[in-house]
Amino acid sequence: MSENGSITTGVSNRKRDGYRECDDPESADSPNGIDHYPPETVTWRDRVAHFTWPWFACTMSTGALAVVLGQTPNTFTGLQTIGKIFFILAIVLFVAFTAIIITRFILVPQKFLASLHHPVESLFFGSYWVTISLLLNCIQLYGVPNTGPWLVKALEILFWMYVAAVLIVGIGQYYVLFQLERLKVNNAMPAWYVHRWISHHESRSENTRLFISSSSSSLYFPAPLFVLFLSSVCLP
Amino acid sequence: MNENLTLYRRIFPIYPLLVIGPLAGTIIPSQPHTAAVPIWLAGVMLQGMGWCVALMMYAIYTQRLMVSALPDPSTRPGMYVSVGPAGYTAAALISLGRQAPAVFERKQFFGITSLLVEDVIKVLGIMAGLFLLLFSFWFFCVSTVSVIAGAKQMSFTLNWWAFVFPNAGMTLATIQAGGALSSAGINGLCSALTVALVIMWFFTAIAHILAVRKGQVMWPGKDEDKTMNGIRWGAHAA
Numbered sequence: 001m002s003e004n005g006s007i008t009t010g011v012s013n014r015k016r017d018g019y020r021e022c023d024d025p026e027s028a029d030s031p032n033g034i035d036h037y038p039p040e041t042v043t044w045r046d047r048v049a050h051f052t053w054p055w056f057a058c059t060m061s062t063g064a065l066a067v068v069l070g071q072t073p074n075t076f077t078g079l080q081t082i083g084k085i086f087f088i089l090a091i092v093l094f095v096a097f098t099a100i101i102i103t104r105f106i107l108v109p110q111k112f113l114a115s116l117h118h119p120v121e122s123l124f125f126g127s128y129w130v131t132i133s134l135l136l137n138c139i140q141l142y143g144v145p146n147t148g149p150w151l152v153k154a155l156e157i158l159f160w161m162y163v164a165a166v167l168i169v170g171i172g173q174y175y176v177l178f179q180l181e182r183l184k185v186n187n188a189m190p191a192w193y194v195h196r197w198i199s200h201h202e203s204r205s206e207n208t209r210l211f212i213s214s215s216s217s218s219l220y221f222p223a224p225l226f227v228l229f230l231s232s233v234c235l236p
Numbered sequence: 237m238n239e240n241l242t243l244y245r246r247i248f249p250i251y252p253l254l255v256i257g258p259l260a261g262t263i264i265p266s267q268p269h270t271a272a273v274p275i276w277l278a279g280v281m282l283q284g285m286g287w288c289v290a291l292m293m294y295a296i297y298t299q300r301l302m303v304s305a306l307p308d309p310s311t312r313p314g315m316y317v318s319v320g321p322a323g324y325t326a327a328a329l330i331s332l333g334r335q336a337p338a339v340f341e342r343k344q345f346f347g348i349t350s351l352l353v354e355d356v357i358k359v360l361g362i363m364a365g366l367f368l369l370l371f372s373f374w375f376f377c378v379s380t381v382s383v384i385a386g387a388k389q390m391s392f393t394l395n396w397w398a399f400v401f402p403n404a405g406m407t408l409a410t411i412q413a414g415g416a417l418s419s420a421g422i423n424g425l426c427s428a429l430t431v432a433l434v435i436m437w438f439f440t441a442i443a444h445i446l447a448v449r450k451g452q453v454m455w456p457g458k459d460e461d462k463t464m465n466g467i468r469w470g471a472h473a474a
Contacts, residue, residue, distance in 0.1 A: 038457030047451075050459040054394035058444065061400035065437050067262075068404050071411050072430045073423040114464050121460040123245040124394075129252035130401070133259050140263045152266045156275065159263060163278055166252035170286070173249035 051104045053115060053124035055097055060127045062090040063134030070141035080142075087138040094131055119180050125173060129166050136162065244307075244317045247293045250286045254321050257283030257328020258408060264335050276332060276339045283328045290321035309386030314395035315379035316402045322372035323405030326365040330412035333361015362416045369413055372406045392447035394460075399436040407433060 039046075069083035105112040115121050136158055144151050260279025264272045297318060306312060336357040345353035383390075407429040414422035447453050456462075 038455055042451075042456055046456050047454045050454050050456055050461060052394070052454075052460045054397075054460060055454075057394055057397035057401065058441075061397045061404070061437060061440070064401040064404035065433055067258075068407050068411070068430055068433060071262075071408065072426055073411060073414055074427045111461065111464065115461060118461060118464055120245065120463075123248040124460075126249045126251045130255055133252060133255040137255075137259055137262050140266065144266050152263075152268075155263050156267060156271045159259065159275060160278075162259070163256060163282065166256070167282075170250055170253045170289075174289070177246065177249065 045107065048100060048103050049107050049111070051097075051100045052121050053101070053128065054121070055101070056094075056124065056127040056131055059090055059094045059097055059131040060134065062086055062093055063131050063138060066090055067134055067137045067141065070138065083138075084142050087135075087142050090131070090135060090138065094135065117176055117180065119177075122173065122176060122180075126169060129162075129169055133162060133166075244297055244315055246296065247290050247317055247321055250289045250293070251320065253282050253286030254290060254324045255405075256286070257332060258324055258405075261328055261331030261335065264332075264339060269339070269341075272339050276335070279328060279332055283325055283332075287321065287325045290325075294318065294321070306382050306386070309389040310391045310393050311395045312379075312383050312386050312390070314393075314398050315382055316376070316398040318375040318402070319372045319379065320402030320405045322368050322375065323402060323407075323409045326368040326372065326409035327405060327412050328365075329361045329368065330365030330409065330416050333358045333365065334412070334416055336361060365409065365416075366413060369406075369409050372409065376403065376406060392443045392452055394444075394453060396440045396443060399440050400433055403429070403436070404433055 063086075066083050066086035066089075069079060069086060072079070116125060136155065139151070140155060144155070257279045260275050264275055264279075267275060307315065337352075337354045340354040340357065343354070407426060410422060410429060411426045413419075414426050444453075451458075453459060
């Protein structure tokens with residue numbers, strides 16, 4: 001993968017190859033070990049690898065604007081059309097961004113879990129779901145008046161599916177956040193690494209891979225219970 | 237990492253729950269009675285859950301603002317994120333309250349027969365929503381002043397989209413308040429807010445496109461994922 005990655009080549013780049021910041025716990029405060037500055041030239045492939053969750057703040061804003069335009073008072077002819085344009089734009093952007101972020105995770109698969117555990121990027125995972133909610137709003141505002149009763153039933157089902165999904169997200173995200181906070185505090189203490197080292201008897205790289213994936217297995221553990229609870233209470 | 241940069245974003249993971257109430261309020265009018273009641277109840281309960289979590293995050297956020305400096309000017313538009321929870325919650329409370337009479341028509345509640353419970357719920361919802369509305373406006377003003385103070389040193393970050401979506405929540409709440417109070421003045425304010433949102437959307441969209449062209453975002457080492465543990469971002473990182 002790295003051979004196709006960039007136009008720039010050179011000794012320093014070759015030196016970088018195979019380097020993992022996590023291989024060296026002592027330099028944890030320098031984000032990339034050797035690369036302290038962004039490179040001058042990159043390819044689109046490199047750029048797609050840095051398509052982050054905060055991009056969905058864009059679809060979220062477009063969807064929110066379409067919802068506001070659909071509900072705002074003092075309407076005039078054409079306002080509904082402007083709203084529909086933003087609704088369609090929100091759908092197009094949402095589909096496109098979803099495709100790009102999937103490409104990112106195909107290019108760098110380890111970024112999928114890492115992006116959900118990253119102290120900043122993971123927080124924006126919620127904006128993906130808010131976009132879905134706003135699109136459902138728009139379907140009601142712009143779609144239901146122009147279609148049959150099947151859409152009303154579909155919206156009811158989608159509402160409950162959305163509720164179940166965001167309960168998992170809302171609980172899982174804060175669980176990860178609380179866990180990350182603890183890791184961050186411990187991160188500042190070299191003793192933590194020593195402790196890990198001794199207790200797991202693992203090599204350096206395995207030790208730090210553990211650091212990345214330690215929370216993934218237990219990540220969404222409590223969530224299915226809540227979904228079961230909710231569905232038993234609310235659904236007829 | 238500067239601790240300041242992340243604090244308002246901690247409200248973010250609860251956002252998907254905070255928009256359930258407005259979503260319920262929008263879809264209920266078309267739903268048949270048997271479907272509308274559970275959606276209404278879920279809307280209120282989940283909005284309450286989201287709001288309580290958001291309120292605790294508000295406490296941490298304001299506490300950090302008290303003891304340390306404002307965020308970096310470029311990420312300062314992200315402070316608008318704090319406008320959203322109160323705005324969307326106020327919109328949900330007023331909207332769900334206004335629909336209570338239709339949803340709970342001729343239904344007996346808690347064995348009460350001396351008064352119309354659905355009307356009491358309506359009044360409660362509208363009052364609670366109005367009570368919260370200016371709380372989001374307060375955060376809006378604080379964020380606006382902070383953004384203006386740092387406007388000259390600002391460069392595009394994805395946080396700029398917070399110019400639109402949280403303020404859209406506040407606008408939705410204002411729209412609901414205008415409808416509940418049947419006030420032409422508030423409705424005029426809603427129109428002005430809507431126009432402002434459209435302008436801010438275009439402003440942010442243009443800034444976003446320019447930033448992508450100039451390589452200020454979506455570039456190795458410039459995005460949120462540059463500090464990702466164990467994943468390099470330099471040349472050859474992809």
